[in-house]
Amino acid sequence: MAQQMQQVPIGTIYPYGNNPRDNTKSVDKVAESIREFGFLQPIVCDDHGIILAGHTRYRAAKKLGLPTVPVIYARNLTPEQAKAYRLADNKAGEDSLWLNDLLAAELDDISLDMSQFGFENPNEYTKRESWKVSAKLCDMKQHIVTREKAGFFYTTFFATGKKGRPLEEIKADPSAVRPFAFNLADYLERSLGDNLARNRWCLCTTPRRRHQTGFHFATEICKLAEEELGIQFYEDVVLTKNRSRIEPEFILNRDPVEPNVILFDDIITTGITIRETRQLLLEKGHTVLVVVAIRNQ
Template sequence: MKELQIIYKNISELNPYENNPRFNDEAVKYVANSIKEFGFKNPIILDNNNVIICGHTRYKAAKKLKMNTVPCIVCSDLTPEQIKAFRLADNKTAELADWDMDLLNQEFADILDFDMSLFGFMDNIPDVNLDLTNDDKYSTNIQIPQYEITGECPTLEALVDEDKCNSLLGKIEQANIPEEIKAFLRKAATRHYAFNYKNIAEYYAHAPAEIQELMEESALVIIDYNNAIRNGYVQLSEDLKSLVESEEENA
């Protein structure tokens, strides 16, 4: 097998494939966020004429970030037909993979310093499984997570990581800026509280009814689908939201 060589090319040298059948505009911002956070770790694959085989989304993300050069791999060993097949296969095979939701949520529980919604995930919350057994594809039936005691009750400190927020607050206080700007930035800094939803679920299971109710209203757990929407826990697309509202009107 031929060894791969990564070379850096000026982004102006790259040519998108004019017949690219993949719609990728919605993914560009998430890929750009990933590149910005972690670096450009996945090279763009080109043919001998610098036409993109794989990596159109990365190319658009790099342009969005105003990058001058990007890492590339030139496939000089493939025939034109192989290139066409590879281009389609690379996109299609990614669609065939699925998530193990239990393992995914375990991974989320260990990621405290990153907002995973920046990369296309919903906020780091326990999984909400759509009930796909109903023949009505527009059904809003869901399986609500069952909050049962599985271990010791976590401490309050274990429910949220405040380190990033506190670090940012310290920088704000030291900044030589007007007080009204500081006040605004203090509020914005609270976005960096990293909630551990696995521990929150355990804490909720141990809590008395009054605390449970307040946690539900704070969108820390999901008990009722409609309440979850009102409390901001479930993020709906505009189309799904319209369908829900239509169902309520026709009920």
């Protein structure tokens, strides 16, 4: 027999004290979802009002100050079944995978800003899927090439190919930072020589697009290169101004003191972010040398 949903005061249900799942990072996104679409998925509780499924929705509702929430009471479960269901409900979602090409297509049809729910620019999913399909790898063997793209020249010291490690794996691996930083420093020392002085040159990266906090591959490379070269590295020189997926805008957050800027990125695909960052620096009178670790050929 189907359980009936009820609208109950939020103070009459309670989180499970031994909940083994930490949902802190998801609360804000779920709150935004409830604010935008309504409370469409009820919380599941036992006979005593203890939550079996829906701890994140409960915390989101508390954050939003909702006086009541929709609840289904699972009155037919034994205490052991209740524990098992609580774990099974949390575990089931871990086996699901996003199909990046289909996800990108769905996001592209939505004008609503989906970044508030944790989604990225559709192009990011398409790019990752293309890397998987084409099996693009990088063997991290130095191969310096200068090319032109999107109206600017750039130099790379690695390239993609059919041997090596997957790009996404490299970008997520802290141990890969050091060889990248070494090659960056080596190229700059050999190409600029005695001109590479602290008061004349500095390092910066393109703005973070996918992760505003936490490990950022290009940033960590520049930090090590700063130590090796003895020149200043500026974080967050340029920031993303809006959350638009289609037409992102950027603003200059910090204007470097040095006249010459080495603009670094870990990989180049479309070149749009590099182009816009470079333009903001040029408008401030800087000379900009663009260096990219991996040429995504």
